[in-house]
Amino acid sequence: MSKNKSKNSVVEWIDYRLPIFTFLNHELNEYPTPKNLNYFWNFGSLAGITLVVMIITGIVLSMNYTAHVDYAFDSVERIMRDVNHGWLLRYIHMNGASFFFIVVYIHIFRGLYYGSYKAPREILWILGVLILLLMMATAFMGYVLPWGQMSFWGATVITNLFSAVPLVGESIVTWLWGGFSVDNPTLNRFFSLHYLLPFLIVGLVILHLVALHRFGSNNPIGIDAKGKQDTIPFHPYYTIKDLFGLSVFATIFAAAVFFFPNFMGHPDNYIPANAMQTPAHIVPEWYFLPFYAILRAIPDKLGGVLFMFGAIAVLFILPWLDKSPIRSSQFRPIYKLFFWILVFDCILLGYLGAKPAEGIYVLLSRVATGYYFFHFIILLPLLPNIEKTRPLPISISEPILSSSSFSTAAAVREKK
Amino acid sequence: MCKNITFKIYFFVIFLCLGKTCLAASTDIEYPSQDWSFSGIFGTFDKASAQRGFQVYREVCSGCHGMKLLSYRHLSGLGYNNEELKALSAQFEITDGPNDDGESFVRPGRPSDTFVSPYPNEQAARAANGGAYPPDLSLIVKARADGANYLHALLSGYKEAPKDFNVPEGMYYNTYYPGKLIGMPQPIYEDGVEYADGTKASELQMSKDVTTFLAWASEPEMENRKRLGVTVISFLIVFSILAYFSMKQIWAPIKKKV
Numbered sequence: 213m214s215k216n217k218s219k220n221s222v223v224e225w226i227d228y229r230l231p232i233f234t235f236l237n238h239e240l241n242e243y244p245t246p247k248n249l250n251y252f253w254n255f256g257s258l259a260g261i262t263l264v265v266m267i268i269t270g271i272v273l274s275m276n277y278t279a280h281v282d283y284a285f286d287s288v289e290r291i292m293r294d295v296n297h298g299w300l301l302r303y304i305h306m307n308g309a310s311f312f313f314i315v316v317y318i319h320i321f322r323g324l325y326y327g328s329y330k331a332p333r334e335i336l337w338i339l340g341v342l343i344l345l346l347m348m349a350t351a352f353m354g355y356v357l358p359w360g361q362m363s364f365w366g367a368t369v370i371t372n373l374f375s376a377v378p379l380v381g382e383s384i385v386t387w388l389w390g391g392f393s394v395d396n397p398t399l400n401r402f403f404s405l406h407y408l409l410p411f412l413i414v415g416l417v418i419l420h421l422v423a424l425h426r427f428g429s430n431n432p433i434g435i436d437a438k439g440k441q442d443t444i445p446f447h448p449y450y451t452i453k454d455l456f457g458l459s460v461f462a463t464i465f466a467a468a469v470f471f472f473p474n475f476m477g478h479p480d481n482y483i484p485a486n487a488m489q490t491p492a493h494i495v496p497e498w499y500f501l502p503f504y505a506i507l508r509a510i511p512d513k514l515g516g517v518l519f520m521f522g523a524i525a526v527l528f529i530l531p532w533l534d535k536s537p538i539r540s541s542q543f544r545p546i547y548k549l550f551f552w553i554l555v556f557d558c559i560l561l562g563y564l565g566a567k568p569a570e571g572i573y574v575l576l577s578r579v580a581t582g583y584y585f586f587h588f589i590i591l592l593p594l595l596p597n598i599e600k601t602r603p604l605p606i607s608i609s610e611p612i613l614s615s616s617s618f619s620t621a622a623a624v625r626e627k628k
Numbered sequence: 629m630c631k632n633i634t635f636k637i638y639f640f641v642i643f644l645c646l647g648k649t650c651l652a653a654s655t656d657i658e659y660p661s662q663d664w665s666f667s668g669i670f671g672t673f674d675k676a677s678a679q680r681g682f683q684v685y686r687e688v689c690s691g692c693h694g695m696k697l698l699s700y701r702h703l704s705g706l707g708y709n710n711e712e713l714k715a716l717s718a719q720f721e722i723t724d725g726p727n728d729d730g731e732s733f734v735r736p737g738r739p740s741d742t743f744v745s746p747y748p749n750e751q752a753a754r755a756a757n758g759g760a761y762p763p764d765l766s767l768i769v770k771a772r773a774d775g776a777n778y779l780h781a782l783l784s785g786y787k788e789a790p791k792d793f794n795v796p797e798g799m800y801y802n803t804y805y806p807g808k809l810i811g812m813p814q815p816i817y818e819d820g821v822e823y824a825d826g827t828k829a830s831e832l833q834m835s836k837d838v839t840t841f842l843a844w845a846s847e848p849e850m851e852n853r854k855r856l857g858v859t860v861i862s863f864l865i866v867f868s869i870l871a872y873f874s875m876k877q878i879w880a881p882i883k884k885k886v
């Protein structure tokens with residue numbers, strides 16, 4: 213507090229009683245950050261900003277949206293046609309959901325590549341996976357709101373999954389729907405929850421940041437900062453870098469919103485929901501496709517559901533599955549290779565999720581699903597036994613070392 | 629190092645785009661691509677063509693298809709002025725009510741009225757069309773993959789059915805309709821309308837015009853959107869460049885030490 217002697221006496225008066233300025237100064241200004249972060253460390257702040265954008269556009273959309281099966285579709289079209297700049301709001305919100313997932317997926321794979329989930333950041337990681345789950349629930353229910361064909365049939369297919377639960381499945385589905393099919397009560401509760409969940413996400417994000425600031429950011433070489441020479445204050449170095457990242461992100465995002473607003477959407481969602489007419493292919497939004505592929509890969513309905521949720525569940529226990537003490541892939545040649553195979557596997561699953569479940573696609577889905585679980589459950593625990601890792605540098609500020617000091621550094625590391 | 633990563637992101641994005649193109653291409657039939665005035669980043673609607681297209685809609689399609697998301701006043705987007713819109717909407721009969729006696733009554737249309745639908749409800753529409761339902765056309769171009777090209781192909785896709793192809797009563801053979809049997813008789817014939825501006829009403833011309841009109845109806849905000857987009861993106865690019873050099877300057881002492 214003493215360091216933050218403000219010249220403004222009002223600020224000082226308040227800060228003495230409520231140390232909010234000290235807090236902000238500590239967490240956003242002088243907060244020591246490793247000096248070697250690369251651009252992959254931009255995606256956290258991008259995700260936070262996207263969340264805020266989603267909440268603001270969402271609140272304004274809600275002022276013009278009608279959650280009723282007879283009016284929902286037309287109310288969204290009224291937003292598009294008659295509300296001042298309504299099309300802009302709606303396209304920002306619609307594409308914002310996709311970009312939110314792009315950013316968060318990159319953020320997650322960054323964590324996988326640099327071992328950011330390892331001790332002492334396990335809770336930080338788990339909070340992140342919880343955020344992902346809530347985002348998925350939010351996006352799923354948001355997609356139902358415009359009440360197009362894909363809204364309706366997507367909701368029908370996904371809620372129906374719960375009928376796979378033994379004994380009480382059917383009752384659960386009826387309870388979720390608030391009736392005997394996806395209908396007005398379903399739409400209303402989805403709207404209510406779609407409004408609520410983002411604020412729960414905000415709460416989790418705050419906890420995520422508290423956990424982050426406990427030990428600070430991980431970094432590309434994955435060794436802890438050893439002192440002042442390894443870190444720099446967050447402001448101005450990372451504020452300006454995040455601002456630059458944000459402006460590039462905003463440029464790409466704007467290109468999508470203004471020039472290709474429906475690129476990531478499905479044309480069928482511009483057809484009003486019709487319970488009497490099933491679309492030829494029911495496909496979820498692209499960000500669910502890998503999970504959808506896993507769901508369909510398993511011949512048994514309950515099994516499919518379990519594996520689909522299992523794909524996220526393994527992420528929760530990942531910090532204990534990966535037994536290697538080395539964080540960054542830079543020093544784990546074999547892990548690095550398998551990391552890229554996993555990336556490819558996930559993209560392949562996404563591709564398969566968009567394909568009809570027939571012929572070669574089924575077989576491929578099974579192989580890709582099997583590989584996904586193999587990576588986490590078998591490979592990661594066993595890898596440290598066979599992998600010869602590269603020697604670690606002594607510290608962040610001395611990454612380049614002669615070969616002799618390499619081995620001493622590694623030895624020091626090993627002893628810990 | 630950073631460069632390496634930038635490249636990786638770059639390839640990743642390209643990869644995703646390619647993936648999306650493959651997905652789209654493999655699931656849909658290809659339609660012959662037309663040269664639309666409204667395609668591309670700087671594309672705008674050819675207003676004369678869209679006005680002719682509105683005439684085709686009004687004189688041909690509106691016999692079976694409604695466009696309930698549009699009001700007559702929206703047509704100002706095609707370049708009609710207020711007087712023209714008042715005169716135009718007054719040509720339609722609107723059932724309004726109830727009046728003070730509790731009765732419905734018919735009055736001339738106003739610009740604020742939505743387009744009059746040809747049928748009171750879906751059942752009536754089906755009954756009049758041999759069981760097939762002529763969908764509302766307000767969003768048709770957005771509601772089909774590659775909408776404009778599809779629509780144009782569909783309208784000009786009526787061909788003689790192959791000999792071994794059985795065409796049931798009330799169905800028509802169309803090479804571009806999924807399943808090739810459509811419940812809509814060929815709507816467009818040469819000189820089916822007499823264009824107010826004297827353009828020769830060939831089948832191709834009519835089909836292009838009505839497609840342009842329907843593309844406008846699906847995305848009336850498109851021209852504004854693209855125009856605003858150019859401004860916003862130009863600003864963001866300049867801003868990114870400024871942010872980049874500020875970043876370089878702020879980081880210079882740190883980079884030197886490393």
Ligand code: HEM
Pocket residue numbers: 263266267268269270271272273274277288302305306309312347350351352354355356357358406407410411413
């Ligand atoms: C985690 C953040 C959020 C995500 C991922 C998200 C996602 C979505 C998605 C995918 C849609 C469907 C868009 C479409 O296809 O038209 C949607 C619609 C909608 N959302 Fe959100 N949303 C978020 C936050 C919010 C918030 C905080 C609100 C309200 C306060 C909100 C209100 C709405 C409304 C009213 C719609 C219907 C209008 C429309 O479909 O465009 N959203 N949301």
